[in-house]
Amino acid sequence: MKEDNKKVVIELDNVKRDFIVGSETVHALRGVSFKIYEGEFVTIMGTSGSGKSTLLNQLGCLDTPTSGEYYLDGVSVRTMSKKQRAKLRNLKIGFVFQNYNLLAKTTSVENVELPLMYNRKYNAAMRREAAIKALESVGLGDRLYHKSNQMSGGQMQRVAIARALVNDPAVILADEATGNLDTRTSFEMLVLFQKLYREGRTIIFVTHNPEIAKYSSRNIMLRDGKIRSDEPNGNILSAEEALASLPVQNDD
Amino acid sequence: MNLANLFKIALRAIWSNKFRSFLSMLGIIIGVAAVIIMMSIGQGSKESVRANISKMGTNLIMVRPGADMRGGVRRDPSAMQTLKVDDYEKINAQKSYISKVSPEVTSSGQAVNGAKNTTCSLYGEATDYMDIKQWVIQEGECFTDEDVKHSAKVCLIGKTIVKELFGEGVDPVGKTIRFKSIPFRIVGVLKSKGYNSWGMDQDNVIIAPYTTVMKRVLAQTYLSNINCSALTEEMTQNAIDELTQILRTNHKIAPEAEDDFTIRSQEEMMSTMSSTMDTITIILVVAAAFSLLVAGIGIMNIMLVSVTERTKEIGLRMSVGATGLDISNQFLLESILISITGGILGLIMGYLGTKACALFNLPTSIPLWSILVSFAVCTLIGVIFGYFPAKKAANMDPIEAIRYE
Numbered sequence A: 001m002k003e004d005n006k007k008v009v010i011e012l013d014n015v016k017r018d019f020i021v022g023s024e025t026v027h028a029l030r031g032v033s034f035k036i037y038e039g040e041f042v043t044i045m046g047t048s049g050s051g052k053s054t055l056l057n058q059l060g061c062l063d064t065p066t067s068g069e070y071y072l073d074g075v076s077v078r079t080m081s082k083k084q085r086a087k088l089r090n091l092k093i094g095f096v097f098q099n100y101n102l103l104a105k106t107t108s109v110e111n112v113e114l115p116l117m118y119n120r121k122y123n124a125a126m127r128r129e130a131a132i133k134a135l136e137s138v139g140l141g142d143r144l145y146h147k148s149n150q151m152s153g154g155q156m157q158r159v160a161i162a163r164a165l166v167n168d169p170a171v172i173l174a175d176e177a178t179g180n181l182d183t184r185t186s187f188e189m190l191v192l193f194q195k196l197y198r199e200g201r202t203i204i205f206v207t208h209n210p211e212i213a214k215y216s217s218r219n220i221m222l223r224d225g226k227i228r229s230d231e232p233n234g235n236i237l238s239a240e241e242a243l244a245s246l247p248v249q250n251d252d
Numbered sequence B: 001m002n003l004a005n006l007f008k009i010a011l012r013a014i015w016s017n018k019f020r021s022f023l024s025m026l027g028i029i030i031g032v033a034a035v036i037i038m039m040s041i042g043q044g045s046k047e048s049v050r051a052n053i054s055k056m057g058t059n060l061i062m063v064r065p066g067a068d069m070r071g072g073v074r075r076d077p078s079a080m081q082t083l084k085v086d087d088y089e090k091i092n093a094q095k096s097y098i099s100k101v102s103p104e105v106t107s108s109g110q111a112v113n114g115a116k117n118t119t120c121s122l123y124g125e126a127t128d129y130m131d132i133k134q135w136v137i138q139e140g141e142c143f144t145d146e147d148v149k150h151s152a153k154v155c156l157i158g159k160t161i162v163k164e165l166f167g168e169g170v171d172p173v174g175k176t177i178r179f180k181s182i183p184f185r186i187v188g189v190l191k192s193k194g195y196n197s198w199g200m201d202q203d204n205v206i207i208a209p210y211t212t213v214m215k216r217v218l219a220q221t222y223l224s225n226i227n228c229s230a231l232t233e234e235m236t237q238n239a240i241d242e243l244t245q246i247l248r249t250n251h252k253i254a255p256e257a258e259d260d261f262t263i264r265s266q267e268e269m270m271s272t273m274s275s276t277m278d279t280i281t282i283i284l285v286v287a288a289a290f291s292l293l294v295a296g297i298g299i300m301n302i303m304l305v306s307v308t309e310r311t312k313e314i315g316l317r318m319s320v321g322a323t324g325l326d327i328s329n330q331f332l333l334e335s336i337l338i339s340i341t342g343g344i345l346g347l348i349m350g351y352l353g354t355k356a357c358a359l360f361n362l363p364t365s366i367p368l369w370s371i372l373v374s375f376a377v378c379t380l381i382g383v384i385f386g387y388f389p390a391k392k393a394a395n396m397d398p399i400e401a402i403r404y405e
């Protein structure tokens, strides 16, 4: 993992994040440091309240650290303005949420085009082309004009993943992306994430399900806002094989 | 984000909540329609009053006895007897900015033809009166200066008198009627002028030489007033100055003393009436404009609900790179579109309403600028009342917004 010729996408240096609730201070992150290299598939695990979401919000430039430094693609995020961070999210980050967060009554392509709407470099034709390409890469080439309410949970999450890919981000951040899905569909998502990993994408996947760590290239464990362990996975299991070995469901 | 995309998003948001959007537009529709109707009635009434005043005469200037009454002080009756025939003759002899002048004495009473009688007004005038008041002789001809000189018992009568005393289809020229038992030979019939804007029948008149009316009917030596025409509309003020000069000299009024007569021009009456009408219009329009204010508050209310409802969407947009400005523009445009669409529908309703008023014989006229103003006001309402909800949306924290359920 620590090959020096690999590019560092994310670097955290003693990042702390305190929340002041009334008269008390909650230390959600108590000094987190790590580097994530281009092409890694990192799972972040920990019990509820261990600081996973807070960490992901830092990585996604939705929040800034109370202290410590965060470099995304070599740029320090801590001192950035709200507007600069919005631009950074637009260009460098792809989010996948637990509950998909698609726009209602809106077709797949239009949902996927959304990040590009906020990028002046794209005109309508370019947006459409990029959105179709992203949808094809998640296997939804035949569902381009379906509206979000006409699709299954798995399909909606695929649209959300396509949306995270469409701006060709430096890193894809997923927060419990399989949390709302059944086992079979969860594995289908893992197959997709592994495909993206093979294509060289950098992925950070937050989950509380220890099973999923077996399919990533590296696993970071959090506890009480600190890193408890940070280990590469020497034996990455194939999600495809796991999916094949699942008992076939008759209602799919 | 560019404007075309913002438009698309705003239109979609409005369309996906058609009924609610329409309800919030309703206030604007009613407000704008009310403003347009009020303005058009105000403008229409003003135009009709102006038209009526301008029909009173050609560049008319009226001289009345007595000082300016606007102070509201009661005067003794002798003050009303300051205008004499001599004044008229002096004006007639010295006039340079005045084209026509006619002294006037008036009386009212019964005109009789055999068994038929009717109550009417009798005007004693000089021949210039026909031009000053734009009377047209339909049958026969006007009395002459000779008739005036000799106090001849001749007269012109209006259409109403003809109808009352002779009936339809009878030519009264050459016949004789009596007014206060004085016989007048009819030399001409006046073309109908109809009712004026104060509801007075202008055809219920007899016009005779002023000399005849003064000597034979009223036995008085003073005039009721003197009517003049300025040479041109632009020379009205010069004519007024000239009249003042002639009358002050003739009445031997000391330089520091007040006039013992009052001069009013048609122009002045028009502007007095216009400003009165304007005041009424403004009051009506302000009342209607308040409904626009209420409509604006309605829009703000709907927009606030809409922002709260779409908190999650706002969070999502922010997380994929929308800036606060992008978000506030989106909601601002939505509220502007709602109020402008409402404004356009309101203009259409106002136009139809104006047409409906015209059916009931209300004078109406839609001033072009009122359309432009309504448009500007609607945009302004959209901006002002959309600003606060848009600001609220823009200031949301993306982390909290996206978790909002």
Ligand SMILES: Nc1ncnc2c1ncn2[C@@H]1O[C@H](COP(=O)(O)OP(=O)(O)O)[C@@H](O)[C@H]1O
Pocket: A019, A020, A021, A026, A027, A028, A046, A047, A048, A049, A050, A051, A052, A053, A054, A055
């Ligand atoms: N906005 C906030 N205000 C106050 N406390 C917060 C806030 N966000 C998170 N926390 C606290 O920080 C800690 C870590 O939360 P979180 O990062 O959501 O954990 P996880 O996602 O691992 O369940 C928890 O104790 C939580 O209560």
Ligand SMILES: [Mg+2]
Pocket: A052, A053
């Ligand atoms: Mg969490």
